[in-house]
Structure formats: structure tokens, C-alpha cells
Amino acid sequence: EPEVTQTPSHQVTQMGQEVILRCVPISNHLYFYWYRQILGQKVEFLVSFYNNEISEKSEIFDDQFSVERPDGSNFTLKIRSTKLEDSAMYFCASSVGLVEEQYFGPGTRLTVT
Amino acid sequence: TQLLEQSPQFLSIQEGENLTVYCNSSSVFSSLQWYRQEPGEGPVLLVTVVTGGEVKKLKRLTFQFGDARKDSSLHITAAQPGDTGLYLCARLERKLIFGQGTTLQVKP
Numbered sequence: 001e002p003e004v005t006q007t008p009s010h011q012v013t014q015m016g017q018e019v020i021l022r023c024v025p026i027s028n029h030l031y032f033y034w035y036r037q038i039l040g041q042k043v044e045f046l047v048s049f050y051n052n053e054i055s056e057k058s059e060i061f062d063d064q065f066s067v068e069r070p071d072g073s074n075f076t077l078k079i080r081s082t083k084l085e086d087s088a089m090y091f092c093a094s095s096v097g098l099v100e101e102q103y104f105g106p107g108t109r110l111t112v113t
Numbered sequence: 114t115q116l117l118e119q120s121p122q123f124l125s126i127q128e129g130e131n132l133t134v135y136c137n138s139s140s141v142f143s144s145l146q147w148y149r150q151e152p153g154e155g156p157v158l159l160v161t162v163v164t165g166g167e168v169k170k171l172k173r174l175t176f177q178f179g180d181a182r183k184d185s186s187l188h189i190t191a192a193q194p195g196d197t198g199l200y201l202c203a204r205l206e207r208k209l210i211f212g213q214g215t216t217l218q219v220k221p
Contacts, residue, residue: 042213056207091155098207104155
């Protein structure tokens with residue numbers, strides 16, 4: 001069964017460093033998303049992406065964040081200068097259509113020290 | 114921001130017991146989804162409800178959407194240790210807006 005994959009599973013970085021989180025969405029899906037979940041808090045929407053551009057972004061998704069689909073398979077989330085409060089689980093998801101079921105990856109645990 | 118409130122936040126029960134968890138909003142849902150999330154994994158969709166009053170069953174899980182489409186419940190019959198996990202409701206718009214979840218622990 002097709003699934004969304006994410007790498008790495010765990011990333012430790014120092015404050016101020018850049019990180020790139022990678023996702024491979026399901027191959028025939030057209031919509032891609034990033035969500036994050038700070039420990040003990042709810043899953044929060046960050047950004048959606050369609051047709052090589054951002055469809056919608058939340059207040060969390062400030063200038064420190066960017067997304068890219070560099071090739072036909074990968075979807076990346078870059079955080080330019082990480083802060084302690086960026087520590088969280090980051091989930092990638094994809095869907096066939098805008099209001100269709102979203103399939104989530106296993107997440108990347110980002111720890112900023 | 115249209116918040117989703119889930120209750121209870123934590124629930125610890127013995128195997129075989131029944132339980133109900135709730136999801137409430139002050140505004141009408143266009144559609145609502147229930148997810149289950151296990152530690153170290155992403156949320157997995159259980160069901161989508163769209164119509165007010167709708168009831169859907171998934172084995173021992175029964176999902177109900179309120180008539181006014183502002184609330185939903187998840188009832189588990191004869192809970193098993195394998196049901197342990199975080200149960201999330203989410204409203205589906207162009208993105209998912211999640212509640213804070215109910216952490217369920219089923220003890221053998």
C-alpha cells in the first residue's frame with residue numbers, strides 16, 4: 001500500500017542552524033501539507049502546497065520557513081534559523097484532492113538545542 | 114480560529130469496558146474526521162462524517178455526528194489494549210484543524 005515517507009526520523013540541531021525535513025508524498029497525490037505537533041500539544045497546520053506553489057499557510061509559517069518540491073517526488077520543509085520553540089514533531093501529508101483524505105507520514109522529530 | 118474541544122483529555126480504563134469521547138465546536142462543521150495516532154507515528158484516518166445525525170460504525174467503534182453538526186462522539190465497545198492511543202477529531206476545510214485529542218489507555 002502506498003505511504004508517505006519522511007526523513008530523517010529524528011533530527012537534532014543547534015539553535016540558529018538551518019534544517020531541511022524531507023518527505024516523499026504518495027505518487028499520484030497533488031496536494032501536500034506540513035503539520036507540526038509540539039510535545040503535549042495539538043497537531044497544527046503549517047502550510048499546504050499545490051501546483052508548485054503555496055496554497056495556504058498559517059501564522060506559524062513565517063519567513064523562517066519555506067517549502068519546495070525540488071523534483072517529482074520530494075517535498076521539503078526548510079527552517080532557516082532554528083529556534084528552541086521549533087522543537088516538535090513535523091508531519092508531512094498528501095492528498096489526491098483538496099478536501100480528500102490526507103495521508104500522514106510517520107513524522108520527523110526535530111530537537112533544537 | 115474555530116476551536117475544537119475534545120473531552121476527556123485522558124481516559125484510563127480496563128479491557129472490556131465501554132467508553133465515549135466527545136468533540137465539540139461553537140461553529141458548524143462542514144465535515145468532521147476522527148483520527149487515531151500512536152506514539153511515533155502520524156495520525157491515521159478512522160472515519161469522515163458529513164451529514165447531521167450520521168452514525169458510522171467501524172467494528173467496535175461507533176461515530177456519531179450531531180444533528181446540528183457542531184459536535185461528534187466516538188464510542189468504543191468492549192475496549193481492548195490495542196485501542197490504546199490518541200484519538201483526534203479534526204474539521205476538514207482546505208486544511209485540517211485538529212482538536213487537542215483524547216489519550217486513551219486500555220489496561221489488560
